[in-house]
Each structure stands twice: as structure tokens, then as C-alpha cells.
Amino acid sequence: MNIQLVQQKFTICILFLITLLWVGMTFSAAAAEQILRKGNGPEPQSLDPHQSQGVSASNILRDLYEGLISEAPNGELIPGVAKRWQIDESGTHYTFYLREQAKWSNGDPVTAHDFVYSWRRIVNPQTGSAYAQTLAPILNANAIIQGEKDPTTLGVQALDDFTLAVKLQGPTPYFLGLLTHSTTYPLHAVTVKKYGNKFARAEHSVSNGAYQLTEWVVQSHIILKRNSRYWGDAKTRIHTVYYYPIEDQSTELKRYRAGEIDLTYGIPLNQYKWIKKHLAKEFHVAPYLGTYYYGFNLTKPPFKDNKKLRQALTMAIDREIIAEKVTGGGEIPAYGWVPPRVLNYQAQTFAWHKMDKTTRLAEARKLYHQAGYSKTNPLVVEVRYNTSENHKKIALAISSMWKKALGVRVKLLNEEWKVFLANRKQKLTQAFRSGWIADYNDAFSFAELLYSQHGINDTGYNNSDYDSLLKQSAIEKDPNKRRQLLEQAEQTMLADYPMMPVYFYVTKRLIKPYVRGYQGNIMDHHYTKNMHLAK
Amino acid sequence: MLRYIIKRLLGMIPTLLVIITLAFFLIRLAPGGPFDTDKTLPEEIQLNLDKKYHLDESLLQQYFRYLWQLLQGDFGPSFHYQDYSVNELIETGFPVSLQLGLSAMILALLVGLSLGTLAALKQNTSADHLVMSFSMTGVSIPNFVIAPLLLLLFAVHLDWLPAGGWDSSRPSTIILPVLCLALPQIAYIARLTRASMIEVLHSNYIRTAFAKGLPMRLILMRHALKPTLLPIVSYLGPATAGVITGSVVIEKIFSIPGLGRFFVLGALNRDYTLVMGVVIFYGLLIILFNFIVDLLYAWLDPKVRY
Numbered sequence: 001m002n003i004q005l006v007q008q009k010f011t012i013c014i015l016f017l018i019t020l021l022w023v024g025m026t027f028s029a030a031a032a033e034q035i036l037r038k039g040n041g042p043e044p045q046s047l048d049p050h051q052s053q054g055v056s057a058s059n060i061l062r063d064l065y066e067g068l069i070s071e072a073p074n075g076e077l078i079p080g081v082a083k084r085w086q087i088d089e090s091g092t093h094y095t096f097y098l099r100e101q102a103k104w105s106n107g108d109p110v111t112a113h114d115f116v117y118s119w120r121r122i123v124n125p126q127t128g129s130a131y132a133q134t135l136a137p138i139l140n141a142n143a144i145i146q147g148e149k150d151p152t153t154l155g156v157q158a159l160d161d162f163t164l165a166v167k168l169q170g171p172t173p174y175f176l177g178l179l180t181h182s183t184t185y186p187l188h189a190v191t192v193k194k195y196g197n198k199f200a201r202a203e204h205s206v207s208n209g210a211y212q213l214t215e216w217v218v219q220s221h222i223i224l225k226r227n228s229r230y231w232g233d234a235k236t237r238i239h240t241v242y243y244y245p246i247e248d249q250s251t252e253l254k255r256y257r258a259g260e261i262d263l264t265y266g267i268p269l270n271q272y273k274w275i276k277k278h279l280a281k282e283f284h285v286a287p288y289l290g291t292y293y294y295g296f297n298l299t300k301p302p303f304k305d306n307k308k309l310r311q312a313l314t315m316a317i318d319r320e321i322i323a324e325k326v327t328g329g330g331e332i333p334a335y336g337w338v339p340p341r342v343l344n345y346q347a348q349t350f351a352w353h354k355m356d357k358t359t360r361l362a363e364a365r366k367l368y369h370q371a372g373y374s375k376t377n378p379l380v381v382e383v384r385y386n387t388s389e390n391h392k393k394i395a396l397a398i399s400s401m402w403k404k405a406l407g408v409r410v411k412l413l414n415e416e417w418k419v420f421l422a423n424r425k426q427k428l429t430q431a432f433r434s435g436w437i438a439d440y441n442d443a444f445s446f447a448e449l450l451y452s453q454h455g456i457n458d459t460g461y462n463n464s465d466y467d468s469l470l471k472q473s474a475i476e477k478d479p480n481k482r483r484q485l486l487e488q489a490e491q492t493m494l495a496d497y498p499m500m501p502v503y504f505y506v507t508k509r510l511i512k513p514y515v516r517g518y519q520g521n522i523m524d525h526h527y528t529k530n531m532h533l534a535k
Numbered sequence: 536m537l538r539y540i541i542k543r544l545l546g547m548i549p550t551l552l553v554i555i556t557l558a559f560f561l562i563r564l565a566p567g568g569p570f571d572t573d574k575t576l577p578e579e580i581q582l583n584l585d586k587k588y589h590l591d592e593s594l595l596q597q598y599f600r601y602l603w604q605l606l607q608g609d610f611g612p613s614f615h616y617q618d619y620s621v622n623e624l625i626e627t628g629f630p631v632s633l634q635l636g637l638s639a640m641i642l643a644l645l646v647g648l649s650l651g652t653l654a655a656l657k658q659n660t661s662a663d664h665l666v667m668s669f670s671m672t673g674v675s676i677p678n679f680v681i682a683p684l685l686l687l688l689f690a691v692h693l694d695w696l697p698a699g700g701w702d703s704s705r706p707s708t709i710i711l712p713v714l715c716l717a718l719p720q721i722a723y724i725a726r727l728t729r730a731s732m733i734e735v736l737h738s739n740y741i742r743t744a745f746a747k748g749l750p751m752r753l754i755l756m757r758h759a760l761k762p763t764l765l766p767i768v769s770y771l772g773p774a775t776a777g778v779i780t781g782s783v784v785i786e787k788i789f790s791i792p793g794l795g796r797f798f799v800l801g802a803l804n805r806d807y808t809l810v811m812g813v814v815i816f817y818g819l820l821i822i823l824f825n826f827i828v829d830l831l832y833a834w835l836d837p838k839v840r841y
Contacts, residue, residue, distance in 0.1 A: 043800075046617040053572060125579040128587060130572060132580060147579040200618050218616060218627055219792035220701060244700070248787050250683065251699060255790070258690045258698035418567025418805055425575070434573075455575025 034238045034533050036515070039252040041265040043219055043245040047200040049185045050122045050129040055524075056265070058182050060243055063224055063528050064207040065185035068096050068115070068164070069176050073530045075441070075521030077176055081110055081186070081208070082164075091171030091477050098162040103229040104188050105205075105212040112158035114186035114208075120151040121192070122183055131183045134439065137172040170475045173344070173482060174442035180525065181439060210236050210529035219245060224528075237532035256510050262533075263518070264510045269390055272329050275510070282510050285330040286520025287341055290437035290505035291446070292334070294383070294398065297429045298498055299460040302379060309371035309379065310497035313431075315352060315364035316405040317398055323503050326397045327390065330508065334501035337490055338446045341522050344483050345443040348490040361405050368406045375407045384413045385433040386420040394502065395433060424458045434458070437505065441523055443486045444473065450493055461498035536833075543829070547822050554818040555605070555811070559598055562802070562810050569614035569805040588614060601811070610812035615804040621812035624797055629780075629816070631701055632793035636779030638713045640771070643720030648767070650721070651728020652755070658733060666725060673722025682715040682788045699790035712789045716782055720774065727770060731763045738762075761835050768835065772828035776820040780813075 044057035049065060052058070070080035082096040102110040122129045123144045135141045139155025155167030168175060178184065188206040195204045205213040210232065211224035222243040226236055244261060246252040249268040253275075255261045267275055267283075275283055296303040296310050303310055319333030335353035338345060352360060373379045383399060385391040392414065399410035415423065424432055438445035448454055451470055452462040469489035476482040507524045517531035570576065570584050585591040589600060604611055610621035654666040689711060690698035702708045735741060736759060744754045783795040794813060801809035 043616070045615055048618065051617045125577075125583045128580055128584040130570070130574060130576055130580070133577065145577050145579060197612075198618060217792055218619060218624060219786075219796055220790070244790065246699070246790050251788055251790060254683070254686050254691055255698040255700075258694065260698055260700065417803065418565070418571055421571050421573060422567040425571075455577075456573065 033240075035240045035242065036238045036263070036528055036531065036533065037242040037244065037261050038263045038528075039246050039256070039261045039265040040222075040243040041245070042247050044222075047205070047213065047216070048197070049118075049182045049187070050127055050131070051197075051200075052182065053130055056243075056245065059526075060222060060224070061182040061185065062525060063209055063211040063241060064205070064213060065182065065209045066102075066230075067179050067181075067184045067186070068098075069179040071180055071521075071523070071525050071527070073517060073519035073521070073526070075523050075525060077180070080179075081115075085176075091173075092168040094166040094168070094175065095159075096164040096166070098164065099231055100162055101231045102208060103231065104208050105227045105229055106188070107229055108188065108190075108206075109161070110186060110208045111161040112164040113161070114189060115164050116156050116158050117189040117192075118185065118187040119156050120154050121187065123154055124151045129183070131181075134178060134181050134183045137168050137170070137175055137178070139167040139169055141169075171477045172474075173479055174440050174444060177343070177440045177442060180523075210527070211241060221245075230529075232529065236529045238528050241528050253510070256512075262512045262515050267329070267508050267510060269327065269329060272508075279510060282513060284507075284509055284511055284518070284520055286507050286524070287332065287339065287522055288437070288505040288507045288524050289339055289342065289441060289445075289522050290435060291337060291339055292331075292394075292433075292435045292502045292505060293337075294500040294502060295424075295429075295432050295434050295459040296498060296500070297427055297431070297458075297460060298462075299427050300430070302381060303430065306371055307497055308367045309373065310500075312364045312367035312371060312406060313402060313408070314350070314497050314500040315360050315367070317401045317500070317502070318357070319502060321401075322394060322397055326393050327503065330506045331503040332506065334504050336494060337450075337499075337501055338443045339504040339522075342438075342443050342446075343441045344479055346483070346487055348487055348494060350494055364405060373406070373408075378407045378409050380409045380411070382411045382413055382430040383432070384415055384420060384423060384429050386417045387414055391433055398502075427458070427460060429458075432458070434499075435505070443483075443490070444470075447473075447486055447489055447493075450498060459498045461493070461496065463492065463496055466492050466496075540830075543826055547819075547826075550822055551815070551818060555602070555815055556598070558811055558814040559601060560594070562805070562807050563594065565802075565805065567805055569807060571805070588612075605815070610815070611808040613801075613806055613809045615801070615806040615809065621808050624809065625794065625812055625816055628792060628794035628797055631703075631791060632782075632786075632795060633779050634703060635709070635712055635716065635782075635785075635791065635793060636775070638709065639716035639720060640775050640778055642713060642717040643724055644771075646717070647721045647724025648728050650725040652732055652763075654725065654729040655732035655736065663729075667729070670722040670725045673718050674726070678715055678719065678782065678784045679788065681718060682711075682785060685711055685715060686788065699788075701789070701791045701793075712785050712791060715788075716778060716785050720778070723770065723774075724767060727767050728763060731766050732759065735759050735762050765832070765835055768828055768831050772824040773821060776817070776824040780817045780820060 040059055041056040042054065044052060044060060045054065046052045047057060047060060047064070049061055052061060066080045068080050068082040070078050072078050081098050081102045083099045084097050086095045087093070098110065098112055104110055119135060121127050123132050123135055123141050125145060125147050132145050140149050140153045143149040144151050144154055157165045159165050186208060191204060191206045192199045198204060202213045202216045207213065207227065210227055210230045212227045213222070214225045215223040224241040226239050227233065230236065246255065246265070249266050252261065252264050253268055253271060256264050298304055319335070323331040323333045335349040336347055338347055340347040352363065355363070383395055385395045395412050399412060402408035402410060423429055436446065436449055447470055449456055450461045450466065451457065452467050466489055469485050469492065473482050473485040473489065476485060507520065511518055514533050514535035515531060516534050518526060570581070582591070589597055592600070601611070610625070612620050613624060616624060650666045654663040657663050686698055689696045696711050697708050700708055741754060741758060744758055780794050783799050785791065786793045786796045797809055798813040801813060
């Protein structure tokens with residue numbers, strides 16, 4: 001064989017091998033360097049699961065920690081640190097069996113004692129947690145929160161390192177769902193005791209989730225890196241997660257368009273049409289467990305003891321127009337309080353919700369007159385809302401609908417958030433805008449808000465029948481009977497018109513086409529460990 | 536001079552005390568408290584939080600406790616960012632604002648002085664009109680209009696610069712925010728320089744210098760520039776203090792972790808200690824910069840002597 005030909009073939013082989021090696025290295029580097037960049041709304045107040053508040057902190061904590069129960073991408077409950085559990089016949093005793101391979105990011109095993117420590121800490125009034133009441137269904141939790149009992153009396157006990165027994169006050173069908181809430185995550189006791197209120201910072205943080213905190217620059221970014229000691233780490237594909245605190249959604253959109261963010265926290269409503277036109281394939285809308293509503297102050301005129309007036313106002317607005325033309329982001333018009341798709345619940349609606357528009361408005365006018373108002377003697381009412389372009393647009397639309405249909409004169413009062421909250425709590429309002437996002441997927445999360453003694457019952461609604469139905473539902477063991485009680489309670493409440501539901505929330509975000517594994521779910525809970533990048 | 540410096544330094548103490556006292560009581564007059572949310576806290580937890588942050592004490596007690604803390608250089612824990620103290624937040628936010636602000640001021644000075652001088656020398660020509668039109672535009676168009684426009688052009692459409700974030704090791708992240716922050720300053724400085732330079736150029740000693748046949752460059756550098764700078768220096772003191780303590784709009788649009796956002800977010804969240812910390816820090820800088828301006832006056836103006 002010609003030596004030159006051999007040399008040529010050899011060179012080609014070497015070049016081919018180098019190319020293969022280069023391609024291989026490039027691909028393996030790409031696979032190793034999966035970095036997800038998320039817009040995350042406001043800066044989290046704290047990354048201590050017991051001090052944090054708000055969605056932005058929960059998003060990060062969900063990656064950092066794992067509770068007894070976790071969630072699949074579609075929101076379905078799946079085992080977390082607990083590999084299995086048992087519930088006794090009374091529905092009040094739960095026994096959780098923990099994974100022996102579950103580890104903290106420093107290599108220590110995650111034990112039942114870590115859960116006991118964490119749960120006692122959150123209900124301890126000295127911790128000052130705003131979310132302590134998440135654990136209210138557990139035996140003695142309320143008494144401990146009120147300072148009447150010692151935290152050690154909480155109905156939770158480590159039977160051994162990997163068995164946790166929980167005793168509830170009464171059967172709580174949504175208890176397992178509650179265990180996905182960030183307040184129920186375990187804590188590494190040694191770290192918390194050593195560093196006190198600084199234990200959640202990057203330099204000290206020890207977590208048991210799929211990721212660990214490596215950098216936190218306030219108002220700039222938070223970086224999480226894969227936790228190699230996480231029991232399910234073999235399935236984790238994204239190596240690094242950047243969380244960017246970006247409050248201004250126009251800024252977030254620009255950064256998304258410039259390719260600096262893969263997944264946004266929300267979208268600017270005033271650019272909804274542009275997004276639908278130009279980024280339709282990257283725009284994701286999903287139902288969310290929340291209701292936007294207007295509350296009536298039932299403790300003062302004009303709404304006190306005037307159900308007909310409240311009903312007339314509730315009937316006079318056109319929810320379809322508000323959802324389509326004012327908010328325009330796929331929101332669902334609300335004719336009831338509890339949103340659709342809540343587990344084990346049939347959404348309830350006002351009796352008149354299928355009435356055609358003309359009949360509905362005629363009925364509203366009739367009720368308005370019966371309530372003592374007319375065109376010559378119109379209702380003059382104050383409507384308060386907190387500063388936001390969206391709230392302002394909705395308030396203007398509602399006041400114009402009331403004026404057109406009934407002749408109501410509305411005085412719109414725009415207030416800064418803390419002022420607005422203070423006025424609502426002191427019941428200095430007449431009508432006010434509000435919204436409620438559920439902490440867990442159960443109708444009770446909505447129903448309890450209108451319980452007469454509930455701390456956030458800003459309308460002052462007080463109906464003993466409603467309270468009684470809620471109390472019965474709290475001790476009912478049969479899920480179907482419980483469901484009927486809650487549905488009956490909602491019907492009772494809707495017939496009293498203490499508030500006016502406007503629309504059910506949806507989540508709206510932009511996601512780059514190469515982000516895989518994201519699935520919209522009603523709780524809007526998304527775990528980075530379930531995602532990967534295909535680029 | 537030394538006596539003057541000591542007198543001025545001592546004079547800062549009562550000024551600062553007035554700032555602290557006013558800020559302390561004003562922020563507490565605002566409705567709502569630091570722990571108010573749309574959820575209601577159980578009474579026992581509210582009491583414990585109040586105790587932890589000494590909100591259960593009388594206002595006077597809180598005031599004197601705060602003064603005592605300040606004397607030890609401690610601004611206290613942030614009520615809102617519970618994992619951080621106010622000192623730590625200022626320590627992380629201020630270097631960013633300082634770098635951004637100083638870069639913007641240096642750029643503004645270089646460009647503003649040059650443009651202003653050019654306009655004064657070419658008074659009532661097309662060059663003068665062009666510079667003044669630019670200045671008028673710079674002064675009139677607010678940051679929240681110009682910043683998104685530049686961002687759309689350079690970051691989204693041309694993809695030359697990043698759309699946000701801050702990394703001092705990557706100059707590309709600094710360019711757009713510095714430019715946006717510098718533009719109105721350039722406009723102000725150019726206008727001030729032009730007016731001042733025209734006035735100086737019409738004074739007798741400059742006319743004499745021209746009559747003696749001195750070259751233009753020498754007249755400008757040796758005789759005209761120093762007195763021209765006087766009104767600009769007066770403007771620079773508070774302007775620099777304002778710019779280096781953070782621009783809320785620029786920081787928000789470019790997602791920059793500076794001090795300006797803490798001020799606004801602190802007030803909105805009723806984070807008493809954070810607002811106090813930033814107000815005191817800002818007050819201190821304003822006083823210091825005004826003091827430096829007064830000292831510079833003595834160097835620039837032979838008529839001023841302390």
C-alpha cells in the first residue's frame with residue numbers, strides 16, 4: 001500500500017477521533033452545565049421556612065427542602081421524605097415511615113427528630129412565625145401558639161429515628177396536602193442552634209432537598225446548586241438554578257427576551273396582547289387556586305342589614321367583560337367563592353349565574369329599588385383598593401358598570417398596601433377589593449375565611465348556620481359527607497352576599513421552548529428537580 | 536482653616552440628630568406596622584414579635600434605645616429581610632450604588648463640561664443650539680422613559696448589552712445604567728457650564744487677557760475654567776450624594792442591587808430600621824459632600840477664605 005495513502009487515512013482517522021472527542025466533550029459539558037434561570041418576583045423576606053412569607057420564598061424553599069410529602073409535576077401528592085404512611089380509622093393518628101437514605105446536604109441523616117424539632121419550633125410563639133397556624137390541625141398546636149401550653153406537648157413524636165407519629169385534633173382530610181407547605185419542612189437542629197437567625201444564609205445553610213443554597217446577594221440573585229446527597233439526586237438533571245428577584249414585570253420581560261431568563265414569574269398585563277401575538281408558543285396559562293373579589297363591610301351602613309343592595313351590586317357587574325377586556329389574561333369569571341378543580345369538591349355558583357344579561361340587570365335594578373335606592377336617590381359608596389394598575393382598571397370597570405346599570409355613585413380610594421390593610425382590619429371601609437390564594441388544595445382553605453371568628457374575615461360576616469356547617473365539616477370523617485357540608489356552607493354564604501367574587505386567578509408565565517418538565521398545576525408548585533433543558 | 540473644619544464637623548452633630556429624630560417619629564406615624572400582612576397573626580405571636588423588636592416599649596424608650604445602638608455603630612436588624620441586619624444590607628448595597636453613581640458622575644462631568652464650554656464658545660451658533668437642545672431633552676425626558684428605550688434597543692433588538700443584573704467584573708452590565716443615570720446630569724452640567732462660562736468670558740479680566748493677546752487655550756485653562764466651575768461645584772455636592780446613594784428607577788429597571796431600592800422598599804414594608812439606616816446614611820453623605828464643596832470653594836475662589 002502506498003505510504004502516502006496510509007498517512008492520509010491515518011490523518012483522517014485522527015481528525016475523526018478528535019472531532020468525536022470534541023463533540024463528546026461539548027455534549028458532556030452541556031449536559032453537566034444545565035443551568036436554569038428563573039425570574040422570581042419580590043426578594044424573599046427570609047429563607048428560614050418558619051419566617052418566610054410569600055410565593056417567591058416558597059419557590060426557592062421547595063428546591064432547598066423536602067417535607068414528608070412531595071408533589072409530582074401535575075400537583076399530585078407523592079412520597080417525599082416519608083416513603084409510606086398509615087392513617088388510623090379515626091383519621092386522627094398518622095404514622096410516617098421515613099426513607100433511611102434521606103440525607104442533609106452535610107451528609108447527616110434526615111430523621112424523625114428533625115421534623116419534631118422543626119414543628120415544635122414553628123408553633124413556639126417565641127419563633128414569631130406568621131404561618132404557625134398551618135399546623136393548627138395538630139393536637140395542642142393552637143394552645144401552644146396562644147402561649148397556653150409548652151411546645152413539647154405538640155401532638156408529634158419520633159417513635160424511632162425513622163418513624164414519626166402525628167396526632168391531630170380531629171380528622172383533617174387535607175392534612176397530607178398541608179404537608180407540602182414550606183412551614184412543615186424539617187430543620188437541621190444543630191445548624192439552627194449554632195447560627196440562630198442567620199442559619200438560613202448561604203454560608204451556613206444545610207438543607208435536605210434536591211438543591212443547596214450556595215450564594216445569596218440581596219436584590220441581585222440567589223444561586224442553588226445540586227445537592228449530591230439528596231436521595232433522588234440520580235434523577236436530578238439541572239445542575240444550577242439562578243433565582244432573580246425582579247419585581248417589575250416589564251423588566252423581567254425584557255430580560256426574558258434578551259435570553260437572560262428561561263422562566264418568568266409573571267407577565268406585564270399591559271403587554272398581554274403583544275405576548276399573545278409574538279410569544280404565543282412560550283406563553284403558559286394555568287388555573288390557580290385563588291379568587292379575586294370585592295368585600296362588603298357588613299358592620300356598617302350602607303351594607304349592614306341590606307342584603308338586597310349587596311345582591312344588586314353583585315348581579316350588576318359583567319364578569320365576562322372584566323375577564324376578557326380588563327384583565328384579559330385568561331382569568332375565569334367567578335360566580336362562586338371556591339374555584340373549580342379543588343380536590344373532592346363541586347364548585348358552587350349563585351342561583352342566577354345562568355340568567356341572560358338583560359334579565360339579570362332587570363333583576364338587579366329591582367333589588368336596588370327594594371333596597372331603598374333609585375336614580376334620584378342613588379347609592380354613594382366608597383371603594384378602596386391598594387395601589388396597582390390592575391386593581392385600578394378593575395375598580396374603574398366595576399364602578400362604571402354599577403353606574404350604568406343602577407346609577408350608583410362610586411368614590412374610588414387608592415391606598416398604599418399597609419394603609420389599605422390597616423383600614424380593612426379596622427373596618428373603616430365600605431367596599432374593598434381583595435384576593436385569596438389558598439395555602440392547600442381543599443375547599444376549607446376558602447371556607448374558613450368567612451368563619452365569624454376568623455382573623456381575616458374583613459367583611460365581618462357572621463352567620464351561625466355557616467359557622468355550624470364549618471364546625472361539622474371539621475369533625476366529619478366521611479369525605480363525601482364532609483364535601484356536602486362544605487358545599488352547603490358555601491351555598492349558605494353565597495345567598496347572604498357578604499362579598500362579590502369577580503374572577504378566579506390563573507398563572508401566566510413565559511417559558512423558553514428548551515425548558516422541559518414544566519407542567520401547570522392548580523397550586524402553581526414547580527420543582528426544579530423535575531425539569532431539564534433540551535438545548 | 537483648621538478651626539473652620541472643626542467647627543463644621545461639630546456642627547454636623549445637631550443636624551444629624553434632627554434628621555434621626557424626624558425620621559424616627561415620621562416613619563412611625565405612617566399607618567400600618569412592619570408585621571402587618573393580609574393574614575392575621577395570633578395575639579401571642581404578635582406580642583412576641585413586638586417584644587423581640589422592642590415595639591412593645593414606649594416611643595421615647597424606643598428612640599433612646601435606637602440612639603444608644605447608633606452610638607455603637609449598629610443600625611439594628613432589618614424587620615423585613617429577617618436574615619440580615621441593616622448594616623449588612625447597607626454594606627452590600629452601597630458599594631454597588633457608589634460604583635454606579637461615581638461612574639455616572641465622572642461621565643457626566645467629562646461630557647457636560649466639554650459640551651457646556653463648546654456651547655459657550657460658539658454662542659448662538661448651530662453647535663450651541665444643538666448642545667442646548669440635547670440638554671433640554673436630557674433634562675425633560677425622565678429616566679423611566681429613556682432607560683427602557685435604550686434597553687429595548689441595545690439589549691433586546693441589537694443584543695449588544697445585557698438587559699439587567701449587576702456584575703462589576705463584567706463592564707457590559709454597567710454601561711447602560713451608567714449612561715441612563717449620567718444623561719440628565721450631563722444635561723444639567725452642560726447648561727450650568729454654558730451659562731457660567733458666558734458670564735466669565737464677559738468679565739473684565741478675561742477681556743484684558745484677550746487684549747494682551749493670550750491664546751484662547753491659555754485663557755480658558757488658566758483664567759476662565761476655575762471661576763466657571765463655582766456653580767457646578769455647588770451643584771455637584773448634593774447631586775453626587777444623591778446619585779451614589781442609589782437611583783430607585785434605574786435600579787429597578789436594570790435589576791441592580793443598590794441602596795436606592797432598599798429605601799423605597801423599606802418605607803413600603805414599614806421596615807423602620809432599614810428606612811432609618813438609609814436616611815441617616817444618606818443624610819451623613821449630603822452633609823459631608825456639602826462640607827467638601829465648601830472646602831473646594833476656598834480653593835476655587837480667591838475671595839472665599841475661612
